[in-house]
Each structure stands twice: as C-alpha cells, then as structure tokens.
Amino acid sequence: MFDKSTWIKLPRNVLQGHGVLDDLSAAVDELYLSGDPFLVTSPSPDRIAGDRVRDQFDGIASVSLDRASFESVERVVDAAREADAGYLIALGGGKPIDVAKMASDRLDCGFISVPTAASHDGIVSGRSSIPEGDTRHSVAADPPLAVVADTELLAEAPWELTTAGCADIISNYTAVKDWELAHRLKNVEYSEYAGALSQMTAEMLVGSADSIKPGLEESAWIVTKALVSSGVAMSIAGSSRPASGAEHLFSHQLDRIAPGRALHGHQVGVGSIMTEYFHSGARGEWTDIRDALSTMGAPTTADELGIDGETIIEALTTAHEIRDRYTILGNGVSEEAAIEAATITGVI
Numbered sequence: 339m340f341d342k343s344t345w346i347k348l349p350r351n352v353l354q355g356h357g358v359l360d361d362l363s364a365a366v367d368e369l370y371l372s373g374d375p376f377l378v379t380s381p382s383p384d385r386i387a388g389d390r391v392r393d394q395f396d397g398i399a400s401v402s403l404d405r406a407s408f409e410s411v412e413r414v415v416d417a418a419r420e421a422d423a424g425y426l427i428a429l430g431g432g433k434p435i436d437v438a439k440m441a442s443d444r445l446d447c448g449f450i451s452v453p454t455a456a457s458h459d460g461i462v463s464g465r466s467s468i469p470e471g472d473t474r475h476s477v478a479a480d481p482p483l484a485v486v487a488d489t490e491l492l493a494e495a496p497w498e499l500t501t502a503g504c505a506d507i508i509s510n511y512t513a514v515k516d517w518e519l520a521h522r523l524k525n526v527e528y529s530e531y532a533g534a535l536s537q538m539t540a541e542m543l544v545g546s547a548d549s550i551k552p553g554l555e556e557s558a559w560i561v562t563k564a565l566v567s568s569g570v571a572m573s574i575a576g577s578s579r580p581a582s583g584a585e586h587l588f589s590h591q592l593d594r595i596a597p598g599r600a601l602h603g604h605q606v607g608v609g610s611i612m613t614e615y616f617h618s619g620a621r622g623e624w625t626d627i628r629d630a631l632s633t634m635g636a637p638t639t640a641d642e643l644g645i646d647g648e649t650i651i652e653a654l655t656t657a658h659e660i661r662d663r664y665t666i667l668g669n670g671v672s673e674e675a676a677i678e679a680a681t682i683t684g685v686i
C-alpha cells in the first residue's frame with residue numbers, strides 16, 4: 339500500500355531588493371490576512387527601520403526586545419493577545435525573528451520576516467533557536483508567510499553579520515554529506531531534491547565570492563538569495579537536515595561551553611572545515627571550504643573565532659551528545675582524532 343505523504347510549508351511572498359521595505363504593506367495585503375499586525379523588534383532595528391514599518395501600518399502595536407529568551411516569547415504572546423493581533427511582523431536580526439516565530443506558533447497565527455541582517459538561515463526557515471541558561475533550544479515552527487529583505491538595509495548591517503550568513507550557507511556542503519550518510523547508515527529519510535538544492539545554493543554562493551565585499555549592496559542580495567533558497571530546501575525536507583549537520587552540532591556545543599564568543603555562522607563555518615576533513619580526509623575538500631570562507635572574510639581558525647583550542651576540541655568531541663542526529667561524528671570522535679583534524683586543517 340502506498341502510504342507516503344508530505345506537507346511542504348513555504349513562505350508565500352518573498353520580496354528582496356533595494357528599498358523593498360516600503361512595499362511591506364503591499365506584500366502583506368497579498369496574503370489576505372485578517373486582524374491587525376503586531377510588530378516584534380529590538381532597539382537598534384527599531385531605530386533604523388521601525389518608523390518605516392509604522393508609516394505603513396497605522397497605529398501598529400509593538401514590543402521591543404532586549405534579548406531572545408522564553409520570557410521574551412511569553413511577553414510577545416501576552417502583548418499580541420492584548421492587542422488582539424491577527425499576525426506578527428518581525429523586524430530585526432536573529433532575535434526578533436526567532437522570538438516572533440515561536441510566539442506565532444503559540445498564538446496560532448502567521449508572521450512576516452523582515453530581516454535587518456543576513457546573518458543566518460533562520461530568517462527564512464521554520465526553525466527557531468532560543469537560548470536558555472547555558473544551552474540553546476532549537477524549536478520547530480512554521481516558516482514565515484512572507485520575507486521582505488531590503489538589501490539597502492541589509493547592506494548597512496555590520497559586515498561580520500553578512501560573512502556569518504555566508505558561512506552558514508557554506509556549511510550546507512557538510513550538512514548534506516551528513517544527511518546522505520545518515521540516510522545510508524541509519525535509514526534517515528532523504529530528499530534528493532532538498533539535498534541538491536541545498537548543495538547548489540552553497541555552490542552558487544561560493545561561485546559569487548568575488549562579488550561579496552563590504553560596502554557592496556550586491557553582497558546582501560547574493561547572501562539573502564542563498565538564505566532564502568536554503569530555507570526552501572529545509573521546507574521541502576521538512577527538517578533542518580539540508581542545512582544542519584555535524585558542523586551545527588559543534589556550534590551548538592560551543593554555545594554551551596563558550597557562550598557568546600562568536601557568531602553562529604562563523605562557528606558552523608569553522609566546524610564545517612573540520613567535519614569535511616572527517617568526511618574525506620587530508621586530501622578532501624576541506625581546503626575548498628576554508629578558502630571560500632577566508633575569501634569572504636569569515637573566520638577559519640579558533641583564534642579568529644576568539645575561542646581557545648582546548649574548547650574547540652572539547653566541543654568537537656562532545657558535539658554528538660547535543661541531539662539525536664546522526665552525522666559523521668557518529669557516537670563521538672576521540673580526542674586524538676579531534677586534535678588531528680583541528681591541527682591539520684589549521685583551525686588550532
């Protein structure tokens with residue numbers, strides 16, 4: 339009996355380009371939503387672009403968050419209920435988007451993603467990452483109903499946020515390899531289409547490396563396009579597998595043992611160099627990953643991350659404990675193997 343089924347949830351409107359923030363209300367109109375919007379933002383995005391949103395939605399209620407936390411999610415849920423909101427608009431970098439994503443899940447309403455930094459693929463995906471104590475929770479929710487990515491605004495974000503977005507995309511290389519491996523060894527469901535799309539996204543980004551430079555708005559365009567396409571790959575797969583493998587486990591582990599040191603994208607980029615080494619050895623493609631990262635100005639070493647070698651090794655040897663996701667790390671790599679990988683690849 340044929341009993342397969344799938345449910346692909348994608349953003350319906352993706353608006354990207356110079357000045358498109360001013361078309362936000364038009365993009366929202368096209369969604370035929372009911373009820374009032376509610377703005378979720380944080381202080382600096384609010385300062386930069388809050389009024390441009392308010393100008394388009396008369397009397398819109400809002401909250402400004404200092405940090406992403408479960409408390410913030412509760413705050414948004416309560417305030418949006420009080421305002422009788424029909425949907426949420428998240429304006430900001432990672433924080434407001436992660437929080438709005440989880441809050442909209444709780445409120446059973448949709449949200450619109452308006453990123454002010456192209457720093458990770460969470461701006462498009464259905465996954466939310468919220469820190470709690472010394473750990474981070476990755477929670478499954480729905481992707482945004484629409485994404486409005488104004489490249490003029492994104493190009494003004496600190497450059498390291500853009501290179502973090504690039505590195506998050508480059509890590510798709512190893513994420514897809516881990517996914518294929520898990521499919522072969524653990525019968526994890528694999529989507530050829532999502533895997534190919536994710537890999538192609540990374541290849542296209544690397545192919546455009548020459549146009550990814552500070553002060554060039556086209557950089558924001560290229561990176562956002564890649565983040566959208568990576569998010570679509572996750573939507574098709576119905577999981578973060580196409581964009582999250584062992585390099586992400588490594589980064590999540592760093593978040594636990596060395597919180598707040600480096601950006602998510604930068605950590606997964608460095609992780610990807612080492613997990614690629616585990617996949618294919620000394621003559622493998624880890625040099626390509628390292629070179630792509632360094633061309634774009636993303637860190638390739640522990641020093642550049644601002645994290646000491648010992649912490650890198652601890653994270654690498656314990657990353658498999660983060661969650662039940664089979665990767666090249668298997669049931670854990672030995673300290674010797676971790677040191678060898680980190681040393682040969684020049685990470686430490």
Ligand SMILES: [Zn+2]
Pocket residue numbers: 458459506581582586602603606
């Ligand atoms: Zn990521």
